[in-house]
Amino acid sequence: MSLRLAAVDLGASSGRVMLGQVGDGKLELTEAHRFWNGPVRLRNTLYWDILSLYRETLIGLGKAARLQVEDRGASLHSPTRGRPSDGVGLDGVGIDSWAVDYGLLDSDGRLLGNPVHYRDARTDGVMEQVLRTVPADELYAVTGLQQLPFNTVYQLAAEVSLEQVKTFLMIPDLLGYWLTGRPGAEATNASTTQLYDVRSRTWSEALARRVGVPVGLLPEIREPGEVIGPILPAVAEEFGLDPATPVIAVGSHDTASSVVAVPAAESDRFAYISSGTWSLVGLELPAPVLTEAARQANFTNEGGVDGRTRFLKNVMGLWILQECLRVWATDDLVQLLKEAAAAPAFAVLVDPDDPVFLAPGNMPARIEEFCARTGQERPAGRAAYVRCVLESLALAYRRTLRQAQDVAGREIEVVHVIGGGSQNELLCQLTADACGLPVLAGPVEASALGNVLVQARALGEPLPDLAAMRALVRTTHRLRRYEPQGKPADWDAAESRVFGTR
Numbered sequence: 001m002s003l004r005l006a007a008v009d010l011g012a013s014s015g016r017v018m019l020g021q022v023g024d025g026k027l028e029l030t031e032a033h034r035f036w037n038g039p040v041r042l043r044n045t046l047y048w049d050i051l052s053l054y055r056e057t058l059i060g061l062g063k064a065a066r067l068q069v070e071d072r073g074a075s076l077h078s079p080t081r082g083r084p085s086d087g088v089g090l091d092g093v094g095i096d097s098w099a100v101d102y103g104l105l106d107s108d109g110r111l112l113g114n115p116v117h118y119r120d121a122r123t124d125g126v127m128e129q130v131l132r133t134v135p136a137d138e139l140y141a142v143t144g145l146q147q148l149p150f151n152t153v154y155q156l157a158a159e160v161s162l163e164q165v166k167t168f169l170m171i172p173d174l175l176g177y178w179l180t181g182r183p184g185a186e187a188t189n190a191s192t193t194q195l196y197d198v199r200s201r202t203w204s205e206a207l208a209r210r211v212g213v214p215v216g217l218l219p220e221i222r223e224p225g226e227v228i229g230p231i232l233p234a235v236a237e238e239f240g241l242d243p244a245t246p247v248i249a250v251g252s253h254d255t256a257s258s259v260v261a262v263p264a265a266e267s268d269r270f271a272y273i274s275s276g277t278w279s280l281v282g283l284e285l286p287a288p289v290l291t292e293a294a295r296q297a298n299f300t301n302e303g304g305v306d307g308r309t310r311f312l313k314n315v316m317g318l319w320i321l322q323e324c325l326r327v328w329a330t331d332d333l334v335q336l337l338k339e340a341a342a343a344p345a346f347a348v349l350v351d352p353d354d355p356v357f358l359a360p361g362n363m364p365a366r367i368e369e370f371c372a373r374t375g376q377e378r379p380a381g382r383a384a385y386v387r388c389v390l391e392s393l394a395l396a397y398r399r400t401l402r403q404a405q406d407v408a409g410r411e412i413e414v415v416h417v418i419g420g421g422s423q424n425e426l427l428c429q430l431t432a433d434a435c436g437l438p439v440l441a442g443p444v445e446a447s448a449l450g451n452v453l454v455q456a457r458a459l460g461e462p463l464p465d466l467a468a469m470r471a472l473v474r475t476t477h478r479l480r481r482y483e484p485q486g487k488p489a490d491w492d493a494a495e496s497r498v499f500g501t502r
């Protein structure tokens with residue numbers, strides 16, 4: 001019998017609890033619970049609804065524990081494992097979410113205020129202030145992190161006061177604390193704070209002091225695969241869970257978990273695009289690249305599972321399209337994508353990473369604003385807006401992957417697109433065309449897969465390394481291949497239109 005593992009996977013627009021069954025060549029996910037997640041604007045601040053996320057997580061865990069999954073054929077089960085024969089219950093729970101955001105606790109362990117959303121305007125201008133105290137090159141030398149205005153360090157600097165704060169916990173660590181009573185800081189997510197020393201793989205106390213963050217707030221680092229602890233009896237009882245169920249640290253930054261599930265073959269010289277609200281575009285490296293060229297190109301060196309480096313850049317991603325759909329009050333993406341595929345190519349192009357696209361709002365109007373600024377006509381109808389967003393993303397991927405290869409001195413032969421965006425056929429084809437490389441699309445639920453794989457290994461499943469985990473993803477998940485088409489010269493011309501010549 002296989003292990004039954006719950007992956008709590010919280011994205012910026014939805015959360016889900018997936019039941020993963022892992023063992024004897026099997027790797028299967030079944031959705032137990034899916035729920036909305038999004039910003040709540042209260043007066044002038046954009047928050048996450050953390051209590052609802054906690055409640056939905058527990059409802060989802062209860063459902064996952066009771067979920068009985070029919071065998072999907074090709075039986076890879078073996079009845080040798082000591083699991084309950086009724087096929088219910090959970091062997092482990094892992095939590096991953098978006099990065100950089102956090103909750104603050106007082107000395108009684110009480111939450112001080114509701115966690116603020118990274119797209120909130122409180123960090124406007126803060127980065128510039130902090131950089132006057134710690135110059136950007138010094139910050140990069142220690143943390144290796146790309147400059148994004150919402151990095152945790154800038155959010156902490158924007159807090160009114162840290163006086164009453166006893167403990168800083170990132171979102172998955174906060175939920176883990178509420179489940180188990182045990183505070184800690186999982187390493188892959190800690191690496192996104194810009195307070196983490198990327199080489200020693202610990203908090204940079206010197207940096208924390210320089211930016212005025214009391215070192216005592218930062219909890220002990222834990223590595224993916226460490227058991228955090230059992231579920232607190234009172235919590236377990238309320239939601240029908242077994243209090244002996246271990247909560248296990250996974251790559252708690254969702255992107256770290258996604259990258260675990262990149263179905264790359266060992267021989268692959270691969271890049272990945274973890275495609276969702278954001279597109280995280282980059283390479284997996286054995287060590288950080290902290291050169292001036294990497295800093296100038298604003299590449300990040302985030303911590304990966306098993307000590308790998310996620311050398312990548314945030315590209316604004318499907319967020320722009322999600323916001324367009326919200327403003328148009330439609331969810332008929334299928335029809336729009338069909339029309340966009342037939343719309344004229346390269347009519348309107350934007351730089352998706354322009355700061356104008358960061359905050360929630362009227363994206364079609366912001367695209368028009370960008371067009372006005374750059375002497376372009378506005379897109380002619382909704383399909384043209386969609387085409388504009390997707391072609392612009394593909395261009396940004398191309399540019400980012402070329403920079404990554406140059407700066408890291410690595411050549412790639414294939415681009416893996418994982419996450420929700422791997423289902424977007426038009427975007428995958430445009431990505432292959434723009435990059436001039438084959439795209440392998442899938443799996444869709446990469447972060448939940450990475451989450452359960454790390455749990456499975458922690459519980460003794462023979463998945464010794466990332467290569468073994470990836471081989472299992474490859475044999476259990478169907479991927480779709482896109483070959484580059486069209487004229488490379490068209491993309492060269494498009495790139496110099498948007499970004500100037502390289």
Ligand code: LFR
Nearest residue numbers: 097098099100254255278314
């Ligand atoms: C993706 C992601 C990115 C991070 C952004 C904000 O979900 O985790 O990796 O930069 O959200 O936290």
